Amino acid sequence: MYYNCNLKGGTLMNAEKITDAELEVLKVLWLREPLTANQIVEEVSKQKDWNAKTIRTLIHRCEEKQAVTADRSSREILYSPAISRRDYTRQTQKSLADKLFNGSMSRMMLNFMEEVQLNEDELEELKEMIRDAEK
Template structure:
């Protein structure tokens, strides 16, 4: 699945988010309506992005009375891959270095740090 997810461009992620948010297959008219409200894309651009996603194997298209699109990659799979890719590229695969960077740059406030501490405590009790 990682190979498929790695091929999704930023513009295509916007289309995927519409599909993920819906939680069901969508007709092209609903996808177009949503994207035309949030972007300045023409209908032809949206169709091109959907075709590319289908060609990449991350979206399934079925023809009923109109074309319906269904994501084959979940948002969780995409987020997991993207996070790991970021950690690999920027922090040589070290999540610890990512957290240290966030702490050092003051991107986390006290409540964020407290929440992370609680998450680490829960994680360590599972072992």
């Protein structure tokens, strides 16, 4: 099942359709936007050993999937994310809960806590988040 995220322009996209490679383009744009294709290539290349053509293909795919917008009003095309990191994260978490835990976020969180060893500081931070959520 797919869930739609609101985009800046009011249209909808499906975050599940974004590949891990395409996500690298979004990560760069979430940190700094707008960027030209050359700037995106430069930033992604710092993290991944991919050639420029591959990264440009990923930018194009992100645009086709409406994950990025392209401003063509000036000489250089400027790319921006069409979905916020927060919305993308929410949609991805909801999708995972739906797939593996019948939609139960609490069961997903419990499973995560059982699988990951949290230190005292992390546990206290988690308790604080729960207290804040209860308010």
